[in-house]
Amino acid sequence: MIVMKFGGTSVQDAQAIRRVISIVKTRLKDSPLVVVSAFARVTRLLVEMAEEAQAQHTSEVKDLMDKLRERHEGVCADLLGGNPDLLKETSSLVGAVCDSLEDFVAGVCKIGELSPRSRARIVSTGEVLSSIIVNAAMNENGVVSHWADARTLIITDDNYMSARPDMTLTKANIRRVVPGIMKGADVVLTQGFVASTTAGATSVLGFEGSDYSAALFGMALRADRVEIWTDVDGIRTADPRVVPQTQRLERISYEEAAEMAYLGARVLHPLTIEPARGKNIPIYVLNTMNPEGEGSAVVMGEGIPDGPKSVAFRDEIDFLVIESSQIVGVKDMLSRVFRILDDCRVAVSLVSASESKVSLTIPAGQLHTAEAVEQISEIYSTTLYKDKAQVSVTGRNVVYHQGLTSGVLDIAGTVYMVSVGANLMSLSFVVDREKIREIICGLHDMLFKTE
Ligand code: ADP
Ligand code: ASP
Ligand code: MG
Numbered sequence: 001m002i003v004m005k006f007g008g009t010s011v012q013d014a015q016a017i018r019r020v021i022s023i024v025k026t027r028l029k030d031s032p033l034v035v036v037s038a039f040a041r042v043t044r045l046l047v048e049m050a051e052e053a054q055a056q057h058t059s060e061v062k063d064l065m066d067k068l069r070e071r072h073e074g075v076c077a078d079l080l081g082g083n084p085d086l087l088k089e090t091s092s093l094v095g096a097v098c099d100s101l102e103d104f105v106a107g108v109c110k111i112g113e114l115s116p117r118s119r120a121r122i123v124s125t126g127e128v129l130s131s132i133i134v135n136a137a138m139n140e141n142g143v144v145s146h147w148a149d150a151r152t153l154i155i156t157d158d159n160y161m162s163a164r165p166d167m168t169l170t171k172a173n174i175r176r177v178v179p180g181i182m183k184g185a186d187v188v189l190t191q192g193f194v195a196s197t198t199a200g201a202t203s204v205l206g207f208e209g210s211d212y213s214a215a216l217f218g219m220a221l222r223a224d225r226v227e228i229w230t231d232v233d234g235i236r237t238a239d240p241r242v243v244p245q246t247q248r249l250e251r252i253s254y255e256e257a258a259e260m261a262y263l264g265a266r267v268l269h270p271l272t273i274e275p276a277r278g279k280n281i282p283i284y285v286l287n288t289m290n291p292e293g294e295g296s297a298v299v300m301g302e303g304i305p306d307g308p309k310s311v312a313f314r315d316e317i318d319f320l321v322i323e324s325s326q327i328v329g330v331k332d333m334l335s336r337v338f339r340i341l342d343d344c345r346v347a348v349s350l351v352s353a354s355e356s357k358v359s360l361t362i363p364a365g366q367l368h369t370a371e372a373v374e375q376i377s378e379i380y381s382t383t384l385y386k387d388k389a390q391v392s393v394t395g396r397n398v399v400y401h402q403g404l405t406s407g408v409l410d411i412a413g414t415v416y417m418v419s420v421g422a423n424l425m426s427l428s429f430v431v432d433r434e435k436i437r438e439i440i441c442g443l444h445d446m447l448f449k450t451e
Pocket of ligand 1: 007009010037208234236237240264266268310
């Protein structure tokens with residue numbers, strides 16, 4: 001069997017969903033389990049709804065709720081208009097999910113409090129809605145599709161918005177339940193992103209986490225491959241939204257893909273690699289708009305050449321420089337700093353450390369960054385920069401690539417930190433954010449331009 005995951009733009013409207021169905025039809029002999037994301041931009045709308053509810057803005061919440069219903073009802077009507085019974089049945093399922101969300105959000109509005117648990121409950125709705133509609137559309141188009149609820153299959157800890165699965169329980173659940181749902185079906189249709197805690201409350205695997213869901217299903221079901229269907233022709237030498245002329249990477253290793261994802265390339269969620277690598281399941285990145293294209297394969301590293309594979313970046317970071325008043329004989333600085341970050345559940349991207357100085361980059365948008373910085377500044381002299389970005393060149397043994405650092409210095413002018421990946425798979429630089437695009441394009445030209 002195989003797993004096929006379709007991201008938000010791949011299911012953004014009726015036309016896109018018809019395209020998905022025709023792609024799935026080409027794979028029926030492989031017994032696909034299909035994982036879908038929320039329709040494009042729906043998760044963002046739900047995040048906004050949760051925040052407006054917390055702020056007790058009832059009329060804004062109502063507007064968002066109306067938008068959510070209209071969008072999903074419109075797609076239903078378009079896809080199922082030819083089958084009034086199925087349309088009625090599906091619309092009532094969609095309506096029930098929206099009614100239940102509306103009740104829940106009204107409760108949040110009333111008390112003006114939003115726990116991570118309530119937030120996860122709200123933002124998970126997009127995948128539930130999209131999966132109900134895509135499932136019905138498959139059946140309407142001659143593909144026998146059975147719906148599975150990922151919330152009963154992927155079981156996580158109670159870090160609701162960035163929940164981590166209990167692998168043993170998750171694997172056992174999927175192996176016990178999915179084969180039964182598969183019986184008599186061409187495909188099993190389920191959701192990315194959503195899960196639930198051992199206590200049964202809804203949790204989510206972190207934004208962009210549907211890729212990770214696909215890999216978890218692939219691992220548990222020992223899939224022959226995992227296909228990630230998105231809006232680009234495979235994994236490329238840089239983000240095509242930033243660099244106009246990128247090249248497709250035909251094959252890269254699990255480790256290289258993990259490194260570029262971890263350093264900001266959003267084409268794959270960083271956690272996706274591990275479950276697939278553990279069972280040696282290839283991951284293919286394919287384009288819904290160009291299904292005949294070859295895409296990219298993420299596989300074991302044998303036979304894949306060394307050297308630069310891609311330029312990745314993160315422009316939404318905080319850059320933190322921590323210094324001790326002593327320059328020698330400083331004890332435990334790194335461990336004290338990391339204990340605080342760990343206690344505050346703040347994740348770090350890059351680190352560079354000497355005995356008396358530690359520089360770090362912290363991906364933005366984390367709940368407790370300010371608290372961690374305050375605790376660190378009670379012990380050490382600390383400066384927080386909000387106008388920096390990080391750029392990385394990734395690929396196996398890339399650190400040995402001649403002229404890389406001097407090239408970056410030539411392009412960037414000033415570099416505030418250099419970090420060598422401990423696995424020698426990346427070389428990263430902290431630079432001025434206002435120059436980031438220019439630097440990415442310059443670096444990409446230097447490394448990959450052919451003529
Ligand atoms: P989906 O909704 O299908 O999960 P995403 O938007 O999360 O899609 O991921 C696809 C996007 O990743 C592309 O549109 C592209 O802008 C971005 N991206 C960033 N780096 C790369 C890269 N090296 N190769 C391909 N795409 C990349
Ligand atoms: N819908 C979720 C998000 O937008 C998960 C995903 O698309 O991967 O983050
Ligand atoms: Mg994504």
